[in-house]
Amino acid sequence: MSTPASERVRVEVRNPGSIPDHELRCFRERGExxxxxxxxxxxxxxxxxxxxxxxxxxxxxxxxxxxxxFDLYRVAD
Structure with missing residues (x-):
C-alpha cells in the first residue's frame, strides 16, 4: 500500500499457485x-x-x- 502523501495507491496480492503461461501472455499481449x-x-x-x-x-x-x-491515482481532496 502507498502512503497518504503519494499521488497513487498501489495494491499487491499474492496467492499460492500460478497462472498458466498462455493466460499470462493473453493479458500481456492483450489478445484473446x-x-x-x-x-x-x-x-x-x-x-x-x-x-x-x-x-x-x-x-x-x-x-x-x-x-x-495494480496502481490507481488518488483523487484530490
Whole structure:
C-alpha cells in the first residue's frame, strides 16, 4: 500500500499457485482468440476496472505464487 502523501495507491496480492503461461501472455499481449484465452473472468475484470480508471495492472508468477499488482491515482481532496 502507498502512503497518504503519494499521488497513487498501489495494491499487491499474492496467492499460492500460478497462472498458466498462455493466460499470462493473453493479458500481456492483450489478445484473446478462440484458441488463446483466459479461463476465468476475475483477472480480466480486475484489468478492465483498473485500466478504465487510468491505472496500471501487472500479473506475474513468482516462486509458485501468483502476484497481482495494480496502481490507481488518488483523487484530490
Amino acid at each position: 482468440t478462440p484458441l488463446a484465452h483466459g479461463s476465468g473472468l476475475g483477472l480480466w475484470l480486475v484489468r478492465w476496472i483498473v485500466e478504465s480508471a487510468h491505472g496500471t495492472v501487472e500479473f506475474a508468477n513468482d516462486d509458485d505464487r501468483t502476484r497481482v499488482r
